[in-house]
Amino acid sequence: GAVVSQHPSWVICKSGTSVKIECRSLDFQATTMFWYRQFPKQSLMLMATSNEGSKATYEQGVEKDKFLINHASLTLSTLTVTSAHPEDSSFYICSARPETSGSYEQYFGPGTRLTVT
Amino acid sequence: GQNIDQPTEMTATEGAIVQINCTYQTSGFNGLFWYQQHAGEAPTFLSYNVLDGLEEKGRFSSFLSRSKGYSYLLLKELQMKDSASYLCAVRDGGSYIPTFGRGTSLIVHP
Numbered sequence: 001g002a003v004v005s006q007h008p009s010w011v012i013c014k015s016g017t018s019v020k021i022e023c024r025s026l027d028f029q030a031t032t033m034f035w036y037r038q039f040p041k042q043s044l045m046l047m048a049t050s051n052e053g054s055k056a057t058y059e060q061g062v063e064k065d066k067f068l069i070n071h072a073s074l075t076l077s078t079l080t081v082t083s084a085h086p087e088d089s090s091f092y093i094c095s096a097r098p099e100t101s102g103s104y105e106q107y108f109g110p111g112t113r114l115t116v117t
Numbered sequence: 118g119q120n121i122d123q124p125t126e127m128t129a130t131e132g133a134i135v136q137i138n139c140t141y142q143t144s145g146f147n148g149l150f151w152y153q154q155h156a157g158e159a160p161t162f163l164s165y166n167v168l169d170g171l172e173e174k175g176r177f178s179s180f181l182s183r184s185k186g187y188s189y190l191l192l193k194e195l196q197m198k199d200s201a202s203y204l205c206a207v208r209d210g211g212s213y214i215p216t217f218g219r220g221t222s223l224i225v226h227p
Contacts, residue, residue, distance in 0.1 A: 034214065041219075041222075042219060043204065043217040043218055043219040043220055044160070044204070044217040045217075046214065046216070049214065091157070093159050093160075097213075106162075106215075107162075108159035108160050108161070109159055110158060110159050111157070111158065111159045113157070
């Protein structure tokens with residue numbers, strides 16, 4: 001099956017610093033990738049939709065200047081959390097939709113646990 | 118917008134059957150998903166329903182009634198490894214991106 005990887009799997013950073021999370025589709029090309037955030041015992045909340053070669057589409061309430069998304073190739077999207085604060089501590093999950101997707105295919109990465117101290 | 122409701126937590130005994138319900142209210146409908154998520158891991162796809170009826174896949178089955186805005190996930194012959202959160206996700210008529218419910222935490226005990 002299709003595999004999506006994320007790096008790093010976990011990261012601890014100091015308040016005020018920036019953190020970059022990578023999402024890669026390993027065996028397929030993904031025109032569209034999605035970034036989710038999940039707080040403990042909460043659901044996955046879509047942050048933004050990332051389209052290769054164009055600007056990301058952010059969900060309401062998500063600061064685009066704080067969560068920078070770059071989708072430079074069909075296999076890589078990055079999320080940079082800028083000037084991180086403790087309230088940004090969360091589980092960040094990406095998913096990718098194959099270029100030749102059927103009506104529902106979406107494959108999730110293993111997630112990145114971010115802790116801001 | 119969408120409103121997706123599922124129980125917060127359920128418990129069941131190993132070897133038993135459990136049914137996890139999901140109700141939703143959407144503007145249009147374009148498919149319902151069930152995902153399994155173990156703690157600290159990403160969701161894994163279980164099922165997809167777009168037409169009414171029951172879809173069976175091994176020990177797991179998923180049912181959909183579009184007129185009632187209702188779905189359930191049925192897990193048979195429960196195993197300890199089935200302890201996880203089960204997420205119901207719905208696509209409305211205008212999007213291919215599903216919205217996730219809060220998930221049901223299932224605890225399977227011996």
